[in-house]
Amino acid sequence: MKRLLHFIDSLSAWTGKAFAWCIVVLTFSTCYEVFVRYVLNAPTVWAFDMSVQMYGALFMMAGAYALSQDAHVRGDVIYRLMPIKVRATLDLVLYIFFLFPGAIALIYYGYGFASDSWFYKEVSWSSPARIQIYFFKTLIPVSGTLVMLQGIAEAVRCIQCIRTGEFPPRLHDVQETETMLMHEHEDLSQIEAEHETEAR
Numbered sequence: 001m002k003r004l005l006h007f008i009d010s011l012s013a014w015t016g017k018a019f020a021w022c023i024v025v026l027t028f029s030t031c032y033e034v035f036v037r038y039v040l041n042a043p044t045v046w047a048f049d050m051s052v053q054m055y056g057a058l059f060m061m062a063g064a065y066a067l068s069q070d071a072h073v074r075g076d077v078i079y080r081l082m083p084i085k086v087r088a089t090l091d092l093v094l095y096i097f098f099l100f101p102g103a104i105a106l107i108y109y110g111y112g113f114a115s116d117s118w119f120y121k122e123v124s125w126s127s128p129a130r131i132q133i134y135f136f137k138t139l140i141p142v143s144g145t146l147v148m149l150q151g152i153a154e155a156v157r158c159i160q161c162i163r164t165g166e167f168p169p170r171l172h173d174v175q176e177t178e179t180m181l182m183h184e185h186e187d188l189s190q191i192e193a194e195h196e197t198e199a200r
Contacts, residue, residue, distance in 0.1 A: 016065020026054040046129040064146035088161035106144025
């Protein structure tokens with residue numbers, strides 16, 4: 001089971017990191033547009049569509065990666081004070097009632113949008129460049145599938161935590177300082193609790 005969880009984590013991480021390069025393309029295209037628009041007085045017709053598609057691709061395809069790293073925003077002022085089994089139960093309920101239906105909707109309706117877009121060879125209506133967008137719309141069901149896979153892995157982690165009292169390990173990656181400090185505090189608290197149990 002651990003190997004399967006880590007495989008899904010690595011798939012989400014690889015996809016997220018691959019599409020992270022969209023931010024580089026977005027940055028250079030925006031800088032180029034600013035230069036030619038305000039210095040050369042020759043704005044492009046494709047820069048707006050480029051920025052929308054690059055940012056959209058980055059946003060959609062990074063969702064599973066963020067979920068694999070437990071990096072989605074949550075109001076954890078109360079959550080972090082709960083016992084670990086209560087947190088796992090709460091996460092599992094939220095995955096079942098919110099994440100899975102949302103991922104299924106992305107896959108089901110996104111497939112319809114993408115197939116129609118490919119059939120008509122859809123182009124953008126928002127600029128004179130008429131850039132093809134059927135490639136971009138294909139990412140909707142793909143991102144839904146990746147989020148669904150990662151959601152299944154997270155649900156399995158929650159079930160194992162409810163049974164054993166601890167979450168299975170994740171593949172580690174770059175983390176924010178606040179997250180690192182929070183995990184260090186949790187580890188210290190667990191060690192102190194174990195020492196108190198042994199002392200008794």
